[in-house]
Amino acid sequence: MTFHFCPQGSHPFTVRLSRASRPVTVFHLLRESLNRRWSLLSEVVRAMSVTRFTTLSLARIRAGTGTRLPKSVEAGATLSEAGAKKQPRTSVRARLRPKAQLTLPDAIRRALHVNEGDEVEFAVHENGIITVRGYVSVPSDQAWYFAPERQVASQQADEEIAAGRGTAHGSAEAMFAYLDTLGAADDLWQPLRSLPIRGL
Amino acid sequence: MATFETLPQFELGWRDLSCEQRATFRKVVIEAFEPDLTAPHRPFRPALRVRQISGHADVFEMTWGDDGRATFSYRAEREHGQPHVIWRQIGTLSNWSRKLAE
Numbered sequence: 001m002t003f004h005f006c007p008q009g010s011h012p013f014t015v016r017l018s019r020a021s022r023p024v025t026v027f028h029l030l031r032e033s034l035n036r037r038w039s040l041l042s043e044v045v046r047a048m049s050v051t052r053f054t055t056l057s058l059a060r061i062r063a064g065t066g067t068r069l070p071k072s073v074e075a076g077a078t079l080s081e082a083g084a085k086k087q088p089r090t091s092v093r094a095r096l097r098p099k100a101q102l103t104l105p106d107a108i109r110r111a112l113h114v115n116e117g118d119e120v121e122f123a124v125h126e127n128g129i130i131t132v133r134g135y136v137s138v139p140s141d142q143a144w145y146f147a148p149e150r151q152v153a154s155q156q157a158d159e160e161i162a163a164g165r166g167t168a169h170g171s172a173e174a175m176f177a178y179l180d181t182l183g184a185a186d187d188l189w190q191p192l193r194s195l196p197i198r199g200l
Numbered sequence: 201m202a203t204f205e206t207l208p209q210f211e212l213g214w215r216d217l218s219c220e221q222r223a224t225f226r227k228v229v230i231e232a233f234e235p236d237l238t239a240p241h242r243p244f245r246p247a248l249r250v251r252q253i254s255g256h257a258d259v260f261e262m263t264w265g266d267d268g269r270a271t272f273s274y275r276a277e278r279e280h281g282q283p284h285v286i287w288r289q290i291g292t293l294s295n296w297s298r299k300l301a302e
Contacts, residue, residue, distance in 0.1 A: 115255060136255050144269065144293050145253055145261065154259070154271070157209040157288040161273070166205035166286055168278065172234045175204045176226050179214055 108132070202237050203278040205286040210270075213290040221268060221292065228264040237283055259288065267293035 092105040104112075104120070112134030114120060119135040138146050145154070160166060169175035206214075214222065228248070236244045244250040249263040258273045270290040278284045 113255065118255075138254050142251075142254055142261065144296060145271070147296065149299065150289070150296065153209050153213075153289050154256075157207050157271075160207045160209060161275075161286060161288075166207045167211075169204045169206070170279075171201050172204060172230050175206060176230075179206065179211070179222070182211055182215055 201279070202234055202282050203284045205275070205284065207286060207288055210287040210290055216291060216295060221265065225264045225268065225270070225290065233262065233264075237285065242283075265292070269293065 090107050090111055092107055094102055094105050096102055104114075109115075112120060112132065114134040114136060118137050121133045121135060123131050123133070125131065136146075144150060167178060169178060217225070232245060232248055236242060236248065236250075244262075247263070249261070251261055253259040253261055253271065259271055260273065261269055261271050264270055268290075269292070271288040273286045273288060275284045275286055
């Protein structure tokens, strides 16, 4: 079951609840996650996959976190009811070729955010639903960029570019003159100007 | 001369840097990054470690210190024949790790 949350003051995110998650655990973890935003989200998702879930009143989540929830949820539905009504956003078919080879339809490839060299994981669940999850291969020295907090920052950067919120500068010197006005005085810049930088 | 743009996200990271880190970034950009950026075919020197971020065609990273990282994107030229760079994020690996642990 997958649910989309739109926390106030934060980015929307998706949480997948397993049938095995306990309502109290989910409630507390979600509340803690939303209050502390992204840093604990991965722990929340991980925790939900190993605990029990029956039925959870989303009104309780809303009351506890101030979270904006989907309309079906706001009406007082439970997680299980809301999940059951959800229709797939994208549905495409592909034909198997000899030796069970399959070309991933482009819409699905984009939804999974995978490219050549990445991996997909197929999982068959007890309720008969088969899920596909994309795994992007990330060089270990770029792992920092894929940490949840950096991903949020990157997403915000994309939105800022799209909204034209950047400040333009005609040169590097002009840019640093502007940046100097933002924070503490850059007292060390002048003494460091003459020092060599290792490797350059 | 290359033109630049700074996003609020980048400026947020800039405020978190120490004076020494800001000075280092400035020195690296002015003395190494910009000259390489404006040279034909952008032959970034290996020490800058300019690379495309895996899976993100328009996001690049550069190294400006031992654990200093910044990301940027290219956008349409503002001045004819001159690259336009948008700085997206800046920080240090140790700072980011510490914040994540808090």
